[in-house]
Amino acid sequence: FAGKPVVFPTDTVYGIGVAVGLSESPKSLFDIKRRDAEKAIPWLVGSKNALQFYGCDVPNYALALADEFWPGPLT
DSSP, rough: OOTEEEEEEESSSSSEEEEETTTTHHHHHHHHHOOOOTTTOOOOOOOOHHHHOOOOOOOHHHHHHHHHHOOEEEE
C-alpha cells in the first residue's frame, strides 16, 4: 500500500493504520484522526522480534507477556 493509510476490520470496529516499514512517518494517521501529536497511537506487531525492533524501551513484563500469550490476541 506504499505507506499510505488503510482501513482494516478488527474484532469490534474498523481500524486505520499505516505499514511502519513503508510509511515516511505516522503524521498521516495523526492528521486523519485529528489526534494531538503528544498522544500515542497504538501499534500492532506480529512477533516478539518485531516488538523489540520497533519498540523503544520495551519493558521486561511486555516481553514476558509475549512469551506467554503469543501467538494469539493480546492487547
